[in-house]
Amino acid sequence: MKKGKFNKEIGRKLRTIREKLGMTLEQVSELMGFSNYQTLLNIESGKRPIRAQELSSLVKIYCVDVESILLNKKEKPVTVLWRNRNEAQEVKQREQEFMKICGDYDLLEKKCGLEPNEEYKTIRFDRGKLNYDGVKKTADMFVKGYGFGDMPSYSIEKILEENLGIKIIYLDLVGIGSAASTIGEFGAAILVNKREAPWRIKFNIAHEFFHIITWDIVEDKEGIRCRENEDNIIEKLANCFASCLLLPEKPIIEEVRKRVKDNGISFYDYIYIARKFSVSTEAFLWRLVDLGICDASEIKESLEEGIIKSLDKEQRRVDWQSVEVPIISERYIYLALKCFGKGLISKGKLAELLRVERAELPKLLESYGYNEEGERDIVCTVSSRR
């Protein structure tokens, strides 16, 4: 391709991405440190060739791969279903960041030579079970059949990622939305707000998991997009599923039984059990209503009174402050380090994937217990299979 045509093609792609993200020339120019938007305008129209360093900065701002600009890599459009999505301009940008991480994650798996894990596709949710009873039974079946254990909150992320092949990404979604899910070429993925309380994050993961397993049978995707609507039955079913999945009947009843005294349980005990199961006290109390252990009007009254909520807030301060949620999961980090060890990704790429400055990478690797000294060879007389 001739130089002039090449520059025009690059410029066109850059403009398309910027417009797709809803960013203005002025906004991007400011982020790039250009004194005015004319430079970017000239790059986009192919009048001025983009410098390598500028391209490096732009792909970071746009959350795209350099390959998507320099090569003819076509991306298929993906539907992202949001929960409580706001109309903020940043939604598109965060969505792009989510897609980029999912794509990177998928490529890491492929580079490691792993077969795509699409175990989630084997879960068949019968259309006829899209009702409260069906959802409860399905959640119960999952707890028993997929090894969630008595306290599924502690295992849900690992089981979804390792066993079912669902990617989980944690981004700062303040002012944007609380969670989202999608299925694309990279498989199924869930996005949660890392700024929310840890128990809320778990609940959102379970909620989005429901959307993944019902993806093919819920046809009204646009209807789901309006999830802000509290009357949306699918949203209610997803909440019911999350509650039943994270609070399995038998262990819950056992815990309550241990603490009943004179037909009652103190606020403190309720909060303690909810914390033990790593769910919100409110979700826990409603689950008790659902199990027929507590009376709905009494729970409603107690919650409205506010005392239990304020006690809950005080007691959970420690749980909230002690957790720093990473953007990427342990599995993603493991795959990235494995690829790096094999020389399949460079240091700069590793820093980008682990979202640190390159100069900070050695410290981060040290914190993961990774040391290049570990790649030294010891002479071995067995011949390689390759």
Place this chain on the structure above:
Amino acid sequence: MSAPFLLDADIVIGLHELGLWNSIVGHYGKIFLSETVYKEPLFYYSPTNQKIPINLAPLVKKEQVKVLEGKIIIESKILEFLNRFDITEGPWLHSGELESLAIIVDSQDLRFCTVDKGPIITLSMMKLDNRGISLEELICNCGIRRKLEYKHTKKYFGKYITEGKFRLISNPQDFQL
């Protein structure tokens, strides 16, 4: 004096950590950096674990450090070449590393000094292994002897040059501009 050298970010950091930066620049008179590396926020940690920023601007002014720009069109050729390999063999590079490699491809005599196996393997796959150099060789050429970390050694560099050759043999491709 041997061929001029294009240094990767890790080399700049490593030389500062080893306290050899000034000796190396002084010995070679001029060293080269890609624009991406130059504009990257660089710092190193002192033996007392203090984070110290690296300011290269004064050396650029004195023309002891020269900043080079890689051509995007060459970057795209390198990417195209790497994409022809099996997904489990072609290194996945950052745009900064692509720029450094584009500079090497575009120049006649520059040698790329890096501790990063991705670019080392890529150099080898592009049959440009004679255009790379380890940190150990870089400092040995100045008559300096130091006990170095494994990643800085000629042995480490050679290991990944061999790895690149192996990948090329198992999936023969020619890099062409």
